[in-house]
Amino acid sequence: MPPDPPAATRPAPPVLTVDDLRVAFPGAGEAVRCVSFTLRPGEVLALVGESGAGKSLTARALLGLTPREARVTGTIRLHGQPVTTDDLGHRISLVPQDSLAALxxxxxxxxQLALAALSLDPRLSRREARDSATAALRSVGLDTAQAAAYPHALSGGQRQRAVIAMATLGAPDVLVADEPTTALDPDVRAHILGLLRSTGATVLLVTHDLDVVRGHADRVAVMYGGRIAETGPAAAVLQDPRAPYTAALVGAVPTALTPHRSRLPVVPGDAPAPGEPASGCAFAPRCAYAEDACRTTVPALIRLPGDRELACPVRESV
Incomplete structure:
Protein backbone atom coordinates (compact mmCIF):
# COMPACT_ATOMS: atom_id res chain seq x y z
CA MET A 1 0.00 0.00 0.00
CA PRO A 2 1.49 3.38 -1.01
CA PRO A 3 2.16 5.83 1.83
CA ASP A 4 -0.25 8.68 2.44
CA PRO A 5 0.70 11.89 0.61
CA PRO A 6 2.26 14.67 2.70
CA ALA A 7 -0.33 16.84 4.44
CA ALA A 8 0.68 19.83 2.31
CA THR A 9 -0.31 18.00 -0.89
CA ARG A 10 -3.58 16.49 0.30
CA PRO A 11 -6.70 18.23 -1.01
CA ALA A 12 -8.47 20.28 1.62
CA PRO A 13 -11.70 18.71 2.89
CA PRO A 14 -14.84 20.11 1.27
CA VAL A 15 -16.62 23.02 2.91
CA LEU A 16 -20.06 21.75 1.89
CA THR A 17 -21.09 18.22 0.97
CA VAL A 18 -24.49 17.43 -0.57
CA ASP A 19 -25.41 13.76 -0.88
CA ASP A 20 -28.53 12.33 -2.55
CA LEU A 21 -30.58 15.52 -2.17
CA ARG A 22 -34.21 15.10 -3.18
CA VAL A 23 -37.07 17.60 -3.11
CA ALA A 24 -40.58 16.25 -3.68
CA PHE A 25 -44.03 17.85 -3.68
CA PRO A 26 -47.33 16.12 -2.87
CA GLY A 27 -48.92 14.84 -6.06
CA ALA A 28 -46.14 16.24 -8.24
CA GLY A 29 -43.20 13.89 -7.72
CA GLU A 30 -39.54 14.77 -7.22
CA ALA A 31 -38.42 18.08 -8.69
CA VAL A 32 -34.85 17.45 -7.50
CA ARG A 33 -33.52 13.90 -7.69
CA CYS A 34 -30.35 12.24 -6.38
CA VAL A 35 -28.30 15.45 -6.45
CA SER A 36 -24.81 15.13 -4.99
CA PHE A 37 -21.87 17.54 -5.15
CA THR A 38 -19.19 19.16 -3.02
CA LEU A 39 -18.02 22.73 -2.58
CA ARG A 40 -14.28 23.15 -2.08
CA PRO A 41 -12.68 25.91 -0.01
CA GLY A 42 -12.71 29.28 -1.78
CA GLU A 43 -14.08 28.04 -5.10
CA VAL A 44 -17.02 29.20 -7.19
CA LEU A 45 -19.18 26.28 -8.33
CA ALA A 46 -21.75 27.24 -10.96
CA LEU A 47 -25.03 25.32 -11.05
CA VAL A 48 -26.46 25.74 -14.55
CA GLY A 49 -29.44 24.59 -16.61
CA GLU A 50 -32.58 25.94 -18.21
CA SER A 51 -35.63 27.10 -16.27
CA GLY A 52 -37.28 24.21 -14.43
CA ALA A 53 -34.07 22.15 -14.24
CA GLY A 54 -34.08 22.33 -10.43
CA LYS A 55 -31.19 24.76 -9.85
CA SER A 56 -32.88 27.29 -7.59
CA LEU A 57 -34.81 24.60 -5.71
CA THR A 58 -31.54 22.80 -5.03
CA ALA A 59 -29.93 26.01 -3.79
CA ARG A 60 -32.84 26.89 -1.52
CA ALA A 61 -32.96 23.38 -0.09
CA LEU A 62 -29.44 23.96 1.23
CA LEU A 63 -30.80 26.89 3.26
CA GLY A 64 -34.07 25.32 4.38
CA LEU A 65 -36.00 27.79 2.22
CA THR A 66 -38.12 25.38 0.18
CA PRO A 67 -41.93 25.75 0.29
CA ARG A 68 -43.54 24.31 3.41
CA GLU A 69 -45.22 21.48 1.51
CA ALA A 70 -41.92 20.28 0.02
CA ARG A 71 -40.38 17.08 1.37
CA VAL A 72 -36.59 17.38 1.45
CA THR A 73 -34.40 14.33 2.01
CA GLY A 74 -30.69 13.64 1.70
CA THR A 75 -27.64 14.86 3.57
CA ILE A 76 -26.28 18.41 3.65
CA ARG A 77 -23.08 18.84 5.66
CA LEU A 78 -21.04 21.94 6.39
CA HIS A 79 -17.47 21.10 7.42
CA GLY A 80 -18.65 17.56 8.00
CA GLN A 81 -21.56 18.49 10.28
CA PRO A 82 -25.28 18.63 9.40
CA VAL A 83 -26.46 22.12 8.52
CA THR A 84 -28.81 23.53 11.16
CA THR A 85 -30.99 26.62 11.35
CA ASP A 86 -28.32 28.20 13.58
CA ASP A 87 -25.91 28.07 10.65
CA LEU A 88 -28.09 30.26 8.41
CA GLY A 89 -26.60 33.73 8.08
CA HIS A 90 -23.59 32.73 10.15
CA ARG A 91 -21.98 29.88 8.19
CA ILE A 92 -24.13 29.73 5.04
CA SER A 93 -26.04 32.67 3.57
CA LEU A 94 -28.17 33.61 0.56
CA VAL A 95 -27.62 36.30 -2.05
CA PRO A 96 -31.07 36.45 -3.69
CA GLN A 97 -31.96 37.20 -7.28
CA ASP A 98 -34.44 40.01 -6.66
CA SER A 99 -32.65 42.60 -4.53
CA LEU A 100 -35.64 44.96 -4.56
CA ALA A 101 -37.88 42.26 -3.08
CA ALA A 102 -35.18 41.24 -0.57
CA LEU A 103 -34.94 44.75 0.91
CA GLN A 112 -31.78 47.27 7.48
CA LEU A 113 -28.20 46.03 7.66
CA ALA A 114 -27.91 47.20 11.28
CA LEU A 115 -31.05 45.23 12.17
CA ALA A 116 -29.63 42.21 10.35
CA ALA A 117 -26.39 42.55 12.35
CA LEU A 118 -28.37 42.62 15.59
CA SER A 119 -30.34 39.53 14.61
CA LEU A 120 -27.07 37.68 13.97
CA ASP A 121 -25.53 38.83 17.27
CA PRO A 122 -28.04 40.20 19.81
CA ARG A 123 -25.14 41.09 22.14
CA LEU A 124 -24.18 44.02 19.88
CA SER A 125 -25.05 47.53 20.97
CA ARG A 126 -26.97 49.66 18.50
CA ARG A 127 -23.79 51.61 17.77
CA GLU A 128 -21.84 48.42 17.15
CA ALA A 129 -24.57 47.10 14.85
CA ARG A 130 -24.54 50.34 12.87
CA ASP A 131 -20.74 50.27 12.65
CA SER A 132 -20.92 46.69 11.41
CA ALA A 133 -23.49 47.69 8.77
CA THR A 134 -21.38 50.66 7.65
CA ALA A 135 -18.27 48.50 7.33
CA ALA A 136 -20.15 45.87 5.33
CA LEU A 137 -21.55 48.48 2.94
CA ARG A 138 -18.14 50.07 2.48
CA SER A 139 -16.68 46.67 1.67
CA VAL A 140 -18.95 46.50 -1.39
CA GLY A 141 -18.38 50.10 -2.44
CA LEU A 142 -21.44 51.83 -0.96
CA ASP A 143 -20.98 55.08 0.97
CA THR A 144 -22.91 56.80 3.76
CA ALA A 145 -25.26 58.57 1.32
CA GLN A 146 -26.33 55.23 -0.16
CA ALA A 147 -26.64 53.71 3.32
CA ALA A 148 -29.08 56.51 4.19
CA ALA A 149 -31.16 55.94 1.04
CA TYR A 150 -34.25 53.80 0.58
CA PRO A 151 -33.87 50.80 -1.75
CA HIS A 152 -35.92 52.31 -4.58
CA ALA A 153 -33.46 55.22 -4.77
CA LEU A 154 -30.53 52.93 -5.58
CA SER A 155 -29.65 51.44 -8.93
CA GLY A 156 -30.04 47.72 -9.52
CA GLY A 157 -26.30 47.19 -9.14
CA GLN A 158 -26.20 49.19 -5.90
CA ARG A 159 -29.08 47.18 -4.45
CA GLN A 160 -27.33 43.95 -5.39
CA ARG A 161 -24.20 45.15 -3.63
CA ALA A 162 -26.33 45.94 -0.57
CA VAL A 163 -27.75 42.40 -0.40
CA ILE A 164 -24.23 40.99 -0.78
CA ALA A 165 -23.19 43.17 2.16
CA MET A 166 -26.13 41.84 4.16
CA ALA A 167 -25.34 38.24 3.24
CA THR A 168 -21.74 38.62 4.41
CA LEU A 169 -22.46 40.30 7.77
CA GLY A 170 -22.02 37.00 9.60
CA ALA A 171 -18.81 36.15 7.68
CA PRO A 172 -20.32 32.93 6.26
CA ASP A 173 -18.20 30.11 4.87
CA VAL A 174 -20.64 29.56 1.98
CA LEU A 175 -22.62 32.04 -0.11
CA VAL A 176 -25.51 30.69 -2.18
CA ALA A 177 -26.00 33.23 -4.98
CA ASP A 178 -29.24 32.64 -6.87
CA GLU A 179 -29.06 34.39 -10.27
CA PRO A 180 -27.43 37.46 -8.63
CA THR A 181 -26.76 39.32 -11.89
CA THR A 182 -30.13 39.04 -13.63
CA ALA A 183 -31.08 42.25 -15.51
CA LEU A 184 -27.71 43.92 -14.83
CA ASP A 185 -25.59 45.31 -17.64
CA PRO A 186 -22.28 43.52 -18.41
CA ASP A 187 -20.00 45.94 -16.54
CA VAL A 188 -22.13 45.89 -13.39
CA ARG A 189 -22.52 42.13 -13.69
CA ALA A 190 -18.75 41.65 -13.77
CA HIS A 191 -18.36 43.93 -10.74
CA ILE A 192 -20.97 42.03 -8.72
CA LEU A 193 -19.38 38.67 -9.57
CA GLY A 194 -15.99 40.06 -8.62
CA LEU A 195 -17.42 41.15 -5.26
CA LEU A 196 -18.71 37.64 -4.61
CA ARG A 197 -15.23 36.27 -5.27
CA SER A 198 -13.58 38.93 -3.09
CA THR A 199 -15.62 37.98 -0.01
CA GLY A 200 -13.38 34.95 0.43
CA ALA A 201 -16.40 32.71 0.89
CA THR A 202 -16.99 29.54 -1.07
CA VAL A 203 -19.76 30.32 -3.59
CA LEU A 204 -22.53 28.24 -5.13
CA LEU A 205 -23.55 30.36 -8.13
CA VAL A 206 -26.92 29.52 -9.66
CA THR A 207 -27.09 30.84 -13.22
CA HIS A 208 -28.32 30.12 -16.73
CA ASP A 209 -25.67 32.39 -18.28
CA LEU A 210 -22.76 30.40 -19.71
CA ASP A 211 -20.71 33.58 -20.18
CA VAL A 212 -20.87 34.06 -16.41
CA VAL A 213 -19.71 30.47 -15.94
CA ARG A 214 -16.89 30.91 -18.45
CA GLY A 215 -15.57 34.07 -16.83
CA HIS A 216 -16.20 33.57 -13.13
CA ALA A 217 -16.64 29.90 -12.12
CA ASP A 218 -13.98 27.36 -11.17
CA ARG A 219 -16.23 24.33 -11.62
CA VAL A 220 -19.66 23.74 -13.10
CA ALA A 221 -22.49 21.30 -12.45
CA VAL A 222 -25.08 21.02 -15.23
CA MET A 223 -28.66 20.10 -14.27
CA TYR A 224 -31.47 18.70 -16.40
CA GLY A 225 -34.79 17.27 -15.27
CA GLY A 226 -33.89 17.66 -11.60
CA ARG A 227 -30.63 15.68 -11.88
CA ILE A 228 -26.99 16.51 -12.45
CA ALA A 229 -25.89 15.53 -15.95
CA GLU A 230 -22.24 16.57 -15.84
CA THR A 231 -19.69 18.23 -13.57
CA GLY A 232 -16.09 19.34 -13.97
CA PRO A 233 -13.75 22.29 -14.31
CA ALA A 234 -15.70 25.09 -15.98
CA ALA A 235 -13.23 25.69 -18.80
CA ALA A 236 -12.97 21.98 -19.66
CA VAL A 237 -16.72 21.36 -19.61
CA LEU A 238 -17.54 24.37 -21.78
CA GLN A 239 -14.76 23.62 -24.24
CA ASP A 240 -15.40 19.87 -24.44
CA PRO A 241 -18.90 19.04 -23.15
CA ARG A 242 -19.51 15.31 -22.79
CA ALA A 243 -23.18 15.20 -21.82
CA PRO A 244 -25.46 15.72 -24.86
CA TYR A 245 -27.50 18.25 -22.89
CA THR A 246 -24.39 20.27 -21.98
CA ALA A 247 -23.34 20.22 -25.63
CA ALA A 248 -26.78 21.50 -26.62
CA LEU A 249 -26.53 24.36 -24.10
CA VAL A 250 -23.07 25.36 -25.28
CA GLY A 251 -24.09 25.12 -28.95
CA ALA A 252 -27.04 27.45 -28.41
CA VAL A 253 -24.83 30.34 -27.24
CA PRO A 254 -23.55 32.62 -30.04
CA THR A 255 -19.85 33.51 -30.09
CA ALA A 256 -17.71 36.04 -31.92
CA LEU A 257 -17.22 33.43 -34.65
CA THR A 258 -20.93 32.79 -35.18
CA PRO A 259 -21.90 34.01 -38.69
CA HIS A 260 -24.16 37.05 -38.73
CA ARG A 261 -27.88 36.15 -38.86
CA SER A 262 -27.12 32.43 -38.78
CA ARG A 263 -29.59 30.16 -36.99
CA LEU A 264 -28.37 28.64 -33.76
CA PRO A 265 -28.90 24.91 -33.13
CA VAL A 266 -32.19 24.05 -31.48
CA VAL A 267 -32.88 20.87 -29.51
CA PRO A 268 -36.22 19.44 -30.67
CA GLY A 269 -38.92 18.67 -28.13
CA ASP A 270 -39.62 20.15 -24.71
CA ALA A 271 -37.92 19.91 -21.35
CA PRO A 272 -39.74 17.73 -18.80
CA ALA A 273 -42.00 19.48 -16.32
CA PRO A 274 -40.58 19.64 -12.78
CA GLY A 275 -41.38 16.37 -11.02
CA GLU A 276 -42.38 14.55 -14.20
CA PRO A 277 -41.55 10.85 -13.72
CA ALA A 278 -38.86 9.40 -15.96
CA SER A 279 -38.17 5.71 -16.45
CA GLY A 280 -34.75 6.45 -17.92
CA CYS A 281 -32.60 9.44 -18.79
CA ALA A 282 -34.77 12.58 -18.75
CA PHE A 283 -32.97 13.91 -21.84
CA ALA A 284 -33.39 10.70 -23.87
CA PRO A 285 -36.53 11.88 -25.79
CA ARG A 286 -34.52 14.83 -27.17
CA CYS A 287 -31.10 13.22 -27.48
CA ALA A 288 -29.52 12.28 -30.81
CA TYR A 289 -27.29 9.70 -29.09
CA ALA A 290 -30.04 7.91 -27.14
CA GLU A 291 -30.09 4.12 -27.20
CA ASP A 292 -32.81 1.76 -25.99
CA ALA A 293 -31.19 1.48 -22.54
CA CYS A 294 -31.29 5.26 -22.13
CA ARG A 295 -35.10 5.14 -22.11
CA THR A 296 -35.30 2.52 -19.35
CA THR A 297 -32.27 3.07 -17.10
CA VAL A 298 -31.50 6.22 -15.14
CA PRO A 299 -27.78 6.94 -15.66
CA ALA A 300 -25.56 7.38 -12.62
CA LEU A 301 -22.75 9.92 -12.43
CA ILE A 302 -19.51 8.21 -13.44
CA ARG A 303 -16.15 9.72 -12.52
CA LEU A 304 -13.90 10.52 -15.48
CA PRO A 305 -10.28 11.68 -15.70
CA GLY A 306 -9.65 15.38 -15.25
CA ASP A 307 -11.90 15.83 -12.20
CA ARG A 308 -15.03 15.31 -14.29
CA GLU A 309 -18.27 13.37 -13.80
CA LEU A 310 -20.79 12.34 -16.42
CA ALA A 311 -24.25 10.76 -16.32
CA CYS A 312 -24.25 9.35 -19.86
CA PRO A 313 -22.79 5.88 -20.53
CA VAL A 314 -23.16 6.41 -24.28
CA ARG A 315 -20.76 9.37 -24.24
CA GLU A 316 -18.54 8.17 -21.40
CA SER A 317 -15.73 6.93 -23.65
CA VAL A 318 -15.86 9.81 -26.16
Missing amino acids: SPVHRVGD
Whole structure:
Protein backbone atom coordinates (compact mmCIF):
# COMPACT_ATOMS: atom_id res chain seq x y z
CA MET A 1 0.00 0.00 0.00
CA PRO A 2 1.49 3.38 -1.01
CA PRO A 3 2.16 5.83 1.83
CA ASP A 4 -0.25 8.68 2.44
CA PRO A 5 0.70 11.89 0.61
CA PRO A 6 2.26 14.67 2.70
CA ALA A 7 -0.33 16.84 4.44
CA ALA A 8 0.68 19.83 2.31
CA THR A 9 -0.31 18.00 -0.89
CA ARG A 10 -3.58 16.49 0.30
CA PRO A 11 -6.70 18.23 -1.01
CA ALA A 12 -8.47 20.28 1.62
CA PRO A 13 -11.70 18.71 2.89
CA PRO A 14 -14.84 20.11 1.27
CA VAL A 15 -16.62 23.02 2.91
CA LEU A 16 -20.06 21.75 1.89
CA THR A 17 -21.09 18.22 0.97
CA VAL A 18 -24.49 17.43 -0.57
CA ASP A 19 -25.41 13.76 -0.88
CA ASP A 20 -28.53 12.33 -2.55
CA LEU A 21 -30.58 15.52 -2.17
CA ARG A 22 -34.21 15.10 -3.18
CA VAL A 23 -37.07 17.60 -3.11
CA ALA A 24 -40.58 16.25 -3.68
CA PHE A 25 -44.03 17.85 -3.68
CA PRO A 26 -47.33 16.12 -2.87
CA GLY A 27 -48.92 14.84 -6.06
CA ALA A 28 -46.14 16.24 -8.24
CA GLY A 29 -43.20 13.89 -7.72
CA GLU A 30 -39.54 14.77 -7.22
CA ALA A 31 -38.42 18.08 -8.69
CA VAL A 32 -34.85 17.45 -7.50
CA ARG A 33 -33.52 13.90 -7.69
CA CYS A 34 -30.35 12.24 -6.38
CA VAL A 35 -28.30 15.45 -6.45
CA SER A 36 -24.81 15.13 -4.99
CA PHE A 37 -21.87 17.54 -5.15
CA THR A 38 -19.19 19.16 -3.02
CA LEU A 39 -18.02 22.73 -2.58
CA ARG A 40 -14.28 23.15 -2.08
CA PRO A 41 -12.68 25.91 -0.01
CA GLY A 42 -12.71 29.28 -1.78
CA GLU A 43 -14.08 28.04 -5.10
CA VAL A 44 -17.02 29.20 -7.19
CA LEU A 45 -19.18 26.28 -8.33
CA ALA A 46 -21.75 27.24 -10.96
CA LEU A 47 -25.03 25.32 -11.05
CA VAL A 48 -26.46 25.74 -14.55
CA GLY A 49 -29.44 24.59 -16.61
CA GLU A 50 -32.58 25.94 -18.21
CA SER A 51 -35.63 27.10 -16.27
CA GLY A 52 -37.28 24.21 -14.43
CA ALA A 53 -34.07 22.15 -14.24
CA GLY A 54 -34.08 22.33 -10.43
CA LYS A 55 -31.19 24.76 -9.85
CA SER A 56 -32.88 27.29 -7.59
CA LEU A 57 -34.81 24.60 -5.71
CA THR A 58 -31.54 22.80 -5.03
CA ALA A 59 -29.93 26.01 -3.79
CA ARG A 60 -32.84 26.89 -1.52
CA ALA A 61 -32.96 23.38 -0.09
CA LEU A 62 -29.44 23.96 1.23
CA LEU A 63 -30.80 26.89 3.26
CA GLY A 64 -34.07 25.32 4.38
CA LEU A 65 -36.00 27.79 2.22
CA THR A 66 -38.12 25.38 0.18
CA PRO A 67 -41.93 25.75 0.29
CA ARG A 68 -43.54 24.31 3.41
CA GLU A 69 -45.22 21.48 1.51
CA ALA A 70 -41.92 20.28 0.02
CA ARG A 71 -40.38 17.08 1.37
CA VAL A 72 -36.59 17.38 1.45
CA THR A 73 -34.40 14.33 2.01
CA GLY A 74 -30.69 13.64 1.70
CA THR A 75 -27.64 14.86 3.57
CA ILE A 76 -26.28 18.41 3.65
CA ARG A 77 -23.08 18.84 5.66
CA LEU A 78 -21.04 21.94 6.39
CA HIS A 79 -17.47 21.10 7.42
CA GLY A 80 -18.65 17.56 8.00
CA GLN A 81 -21.56 18.49 10.28
CA PRO A 82 -25.28 18.63 9.40
CA VAL A 83 -26.46 22.12 8.52
CA THR A 84 -28.81 23.53 11.16
CA THR A 85 -30.99 26.62 11.35
CA ASP A 86 -28.32 28.20 13.58
CA ASP A 87 -25.91 28.07 10.65
CA LEU A 88 -28.09 30.26 8.41
CA GLY A 89 -26.60 33.73 8.08
CA HIS A 90 -23.59 32.73 10.15
CA ARG A 91 -21.98 29.88 8.19
CA ILE A 92 -24.13 29.73 5.04
CA SER A 93 -26.04 32.67 3.57
CA LEU A 94 -28.17 33.61 0.56
CA VAL A 95 -27.62 36.30 -2.05
CA PRO A 96 -31.07 36.45 -3.69
CA GLN A 97 -31.96 37.20 -7.28
CA ASP A 98 -34.44 40.01 -6.66
CA SER A 99 -32.65 42.60 -4.53
CA LEU A 100 -35.64 44.96 -4.56
CA ALA A 101 -37.88 42.26 -3.08
CA ALA A 102 -35.18 41.24 -0.57
CA LEU A 103 -34.94 44.75 0.91
CA SER A 104 -37.71 46.44 2.85
CA PRO A 105 -39.07 49.42 0.88
CA VAL A 106 -39.86 51.43 4.03
CA HIS A 107 -36.47 51.27 5.78
CA ARG A 108 -33.18 52.87 4.85
CA VAL A 109 -30.54 50.46 3.58
CA GLY A 110 -28.12 51.09 6.44
CA ASP A 111 -30.86 50.61 9.03
CA GLN A 112 -31.78 47.27 7.48
CA LEU A 113 -28.20 46.03 7.66
CA ALA A 114 -27.91 47.20 11.28
CA LEU A 115 -31.05 45.23 12.17
CA ALA A 116 -29.63 42.21 10.35
CA ALA A 117 -26.39 42.55 12.35
CA LEU A 118 -28.37 42.62 15.59
CA SER A 119 -30.34 39.53 14.61
CA LEU A 120 -27.07 37.68 13.97
CA ASP A 121 -25.53 38.83 17.27
CA PRO A 122 -28.04 40.20 19.81
CA ARG A 123 -25.14 41.09 22.14
CA LEU A 124 -24.18 44.02 19.88
CA SER A 125 -25.05 47.53 20.97
CA ARG A 126 -26.97 49.66 18.50
CA ARG A 127 -23.79 51.61 17.77
CA GLU A 128 -21.84 48.42 17.15
CA ALA A 129 -24.57 47.10 14.85
CA ARG A 130 -24.54 50.34 12.87
CA ASP A 131 -20.74 50.27 12.65
CA SER A 132 -20.92 46.69 11.41
CA ALA A 133 -23.49 47.69 8.77
CA THR A 134 -21.38 50.66 7.65
CA ALA A 135 -18.27 48.50 7.33
CA ALA A 136 -20.15 45.87 5.33
CA LEU A 137 -21.55 48.48 2.94
CA ARG A 138 -18.14 50.07 2.48
CA SER A 139 -16.68 46.67 1.67
CA VAL A 140 -18.95 46.50 -1.39
CA GLY A 141 -18.38 50.10 -2.44
CA LEU A 142 -21.44 51.83 -0.96
CA ASP A 143 -20.98 55.08 0.97
CA THR A 144 -22.91 56.80 3.76
CA ALA A 145 -25.26 58.57 1.32
CA GLN A 146 -26.33 55.23 -0.16
CA ALA A 147 -26.64 53.71 3.32
CA ALA A 148 -29.08 56.51 4.19
CA ALA A 149 -31.16 55.94 1.04
CA TYR A 150 -34.25 53.80 0.58
CA PRO A 151 -33.87 50.80 -1.75
CA HIS A 152 -35.92 52.31 -4.58
CA ALA A 153 -33.46 55.22 -4.77
CA LEU A 154 -30.53 52.93 -5.58
CA SER A 155 -29.65 51.44 -8.93
CA GLY A 156 -30.04 47.72 -9.52
CA GLY A 157 -26.30 47.19 -9.14
CA GLN A 158 -26.20 49.19 -5.90
CA ARG A 159 -29.08 47.18 -4.45
CA GLN A 160 -27.33 43.95 -5.39
CA ARG A 161 -24.20 45.15 -3.63
CA ALA A 162 -26.33 45.94 -0.57
CA VAL A 163 -27.75 42.40 -0.40
CA ILE A 164 -24.23 40.99 -0.78
CA ALA A 165 -23.19 43.17 2.16
CA MET A 166 -26.13 41.84 4.16
CA ALA A 167 -25.34 38.24 3.24
CA THR A 168 -21.74 38.62 4.41
CA LEU A 169 -22.46 40.30 7.77
CA GLY A 170 -22.02 37.00 9.60
CA ALA A 171 -18.81 36.15 7.68
CA PRO A 172 -20.32 32.93 6.26
CA ASP A 173 -18.20 30.11 4.87
CA VAL A 174 -20.64 29.56 1.98
CA LEU A 175 -22.62 32.04 -0.11
CA VAL A 176 -25.51 30.69 -2.18
CA ALA A 177 -26.00 33.23 -4.98
CA ASP A 178 -29.24 32.64 -6.87
CA GLU A 179 -29.06 34.39 -10.27
CA PRO A 180 -27.43 37.46 -8.63
CA THR A 181 -26.76 39.32 -11.89
CA THR A 182 -30.13 39.04 -13.63
CA ALA A 183 -31.08 42.25 -15.51
CA LEU A 184 -27.71 43.92 -14.83
CA ASP A 185 -25.59 45.31 -17.64
CA PRO A 186 -22.28 43.52 -18.41
CA ASP A 187 -20.00 45.94 -16.54
CA VAL A 188 -22.13 45.89 -13.39
CA ARG A 189 -22.52 42.13 -13.69
CA ALA A 190 -18.75 41.65 -13.77
CA HIS A 191 -18.36 43.93 -10.74
CA ILE A 192 -20.97 42.03 -8.72
CA LEU A 193 -19.38 38.67 -9.57
CA GLY A 194 -15.99 40.06 -8.62
CA LEU A 195 -17.42 41.15 -5.26
CA LEU A 196 -18.71 37.64 -4.61
CA ARG A 197 -15.23 36.27 -5.27
CA SER A 198 -13.58 38.93 -3.09
CA THR A 199 -15.62 37.98 -0.01
CA GLY A 200 -13.38 34.95 0.43
CA ALA A 201 -16.40 32.71 0.89
CA THR A 202 -16.99 29.54 -1.07
CA VAL A 203 -19.76 30.32 -3.59
CA LEU A 204 -22.53 28.24 -5.13
CA LEU A 205 -23.55 30.36 -8.13
CA VAL A 206 -26.92 29.52 -9.66
CA THR A 207 -27.09 30.84 -13.22
CA HIS A 208 -28.32 30.12 -16.73
CA ASP A 209 -25.67 32.39 -18.28
CA LEU A 210 -22.76 30.40 -19.71
CA ASP A 211 -20.71 33.58 -20.18
CA VAL A 212 -20.87 34.06 -16.41
CA VAL A 213 -19.71 30.47 -15.94
CA ARG A 214 -16.89 30.91 -18.45
CA GLY A 215 -15.57 34.07 -16.83
CA HIS A 216 -16.20 33.57 -13.13
CA ALA A 217 -16.64 29.90 -12.12
CA ASP A 218 -13.98 27.36 -11.17
CA ARG A 219 -16.23 24.33 -11.62
CA VAL A 220 -19.66 23.74 -13.10
CA ALA A 221 -22.49 21.30 -12.45
CA VAL A 222 -25.08 21.02 -15.23
CA MET A 223 -28.66 20.10 -14.27
CA TYR A 224 -31.47 18.70 -16.40
CA GLY A 225 -34.79 17.27 -15.27
CA GLY A 226 -33.89 17.66 -11.60
CA ARG A 227 -30.63 15.68 -11.88
CA ILE A 228 -26.99 16.51 -12.45
CA ALA A 229 -25.89 15.53 -15.95
CA GLU A 230 -22.24 16.57 -15.84
CA THR A 231 -19.69 18.23 -13.57
CA GLY A 232 -16.09 19.34 -13.97
CA PRO A 233 -13.75 22.29 -14.31
CA ALA A 234 -15.70 25.09 -15.98
CA ALA A 235 -13.23 25.69 -18.80
CA ALA A 236 -12.97 21.98 -19.66
CA VAL A 237 -16.72 21.36 -19.61
CA LEU A 238 -17.54 24.37 -21.78
CA GLN A 239 -14.76 23.62 -24.24
CA ASP A 240 -15.40 19.87 -24.44
CA PRO A 241 -18.90 19.04 -23.15
CA ARG A 242 -19.51 15.31 -22.79
CA ALA A 243 -23.18 15.20 -21.82
CA PRO A 244 -25.46 15.72 -24.86
CA TYR A 245 -27.50 18.25 -22.89
CA THR A 246 -24.39 20.27 -21.98
CA ALA A 247 -23.34 20.22 -25.63
CA ALA A 248 -26.78 21.50 -26.62
CA LEU A 249 -26.53 24.36 -24.10
CA VAL A 250 -23.07 25.36 -25.28
CA GLY A 251 -24.09 25.12 -28.95
CA ALA A 252 -27.04 27.45 -28.41
CA VAL A 253 -24.83 30.34 -27.24
CA PRO A 254 -23.55 32.62 -30.04
CA THR A 255 -19.85 33.51 -30.09
CA ALA A 256 -17.71 36.04 -31.92
CA LEU A 257 -17.22 33.43 -34.65
CA THR A 258 -20.93 32.79 -35.18
CA PRO A 259 -21.90 34.01 -38.69
CA HIS A 260 -24.16 37.05 -38.73
CA ARG A 261 -27.88 36.15 -38.86
CA SER A 262 -27.12 32.43 -38.78
CA ARG A 263 -29.59 30.16 -36.99
CA LEU A 264 -28.37 28.64 -33.76
CA PRO A 265 -28.90 24.91 -33.13
CA VAL A 266 -32.19 24.05 -31.48
CA VAL A 267 -32.88 20.87 -29.51
CA PRO A 268 -36.22 19.44 -30.67
CA GLY A 269 -38.92 18.67 -28.13
CA ASP A 270 -39.62 20.15 -24.71
CA ALA A 271 -37.92 19.91 -21.35
CA PRO A 272 -39.74 17.73 -18.80
CA ALA A 273 -42.00 19.48 -16.32
CA PRO A 274 -40.58 19.64 -12.78
CA GLY A 275 -41.38 16.37 -11.02
CA GLU A 276 -42.38 14.55 -14.20
CA PRO A 277 -41.55 10.85 -13.72
CA ALA A 278 -38.86 9.40 -15.96
CA SER A 279 -38.17 5.71 -16.45
CA GLY A 280 -34.75 6.45 -17.92
CA CYS A 281 -32.60 9.44 -18.79
CA ALA A 282 -34.77 12.58 -18.75
CA PHE A 283 -32.97 13.91 -21.84
CA ALA A 284 -33.39 10.70 -23.87
CA PRO A 285 -36.53 11.88 -25.79
CA ARG A 286 -34.52 14.83 -27.17
CA CYS A 287 -31.10 13.22 -27.48
CA ALA A 288 -29.52 12.28 -30.81
CA TYR A 289 -27.29 9.70 -29.09
CA ALA A 290 -30.04 7.91 -27.14
CA GLU A 291 -30.09 4.12 -27.20
CA ASP A 292 -32.81 1.76 -25.99
CA ALA A 293 -31.19 1.48 -22.54
CA CYS A 294 -31.29 5.26 -22.13
CA ARG A 295 -35.10 5.14 -22.11
CA THR A 296 -35.30 2.52 -19.35
CA THR A 297 -32.27 3.07 -17.10
CA VAL A 298 -31.50 6.22 -15.14
CA PRO A 299 -27.78 6.94 -15.66
CA ALA A 300 -25.56 7.38 -12.62
CA LEU A 301 -22.75 9.92 -12.43
CA ILE A 302 -19.51 8.21 -13.44
CA ARG A 303 -16.15 9.72 -12.52
CA LEU A 304 -13.90 10.52 -15.48
CA PRO A 305 -10.28 11.68 -15.70
CA GLY A 306 -9.65 15.38 -15.25
CA ASP A 307 -11.90 15.83 -12.20
CA ARG A 308 -15.03 15.31 -14.29
CA GLU A 309 -18.27 13.37 -13.80
CA LEU A 310 -20.79 12.34 -16.42
CA ALA A 311 -24.25 10.76 -16.32
CA CYS A 312 -24.25 9.35 -19.86
CA PRO A 313 -22.79 5.88 -20.53
CA VAL A 314 -23.16 6.41 -24.28
CA ARG A 315 -20.76 9.37 -24.24
CA GLU A 316 -18.54 8.17 -21.40
CA SER A 317 -15.73 6.93 -23.65
CA VAL A 318 -15.86 9.81 -26.16
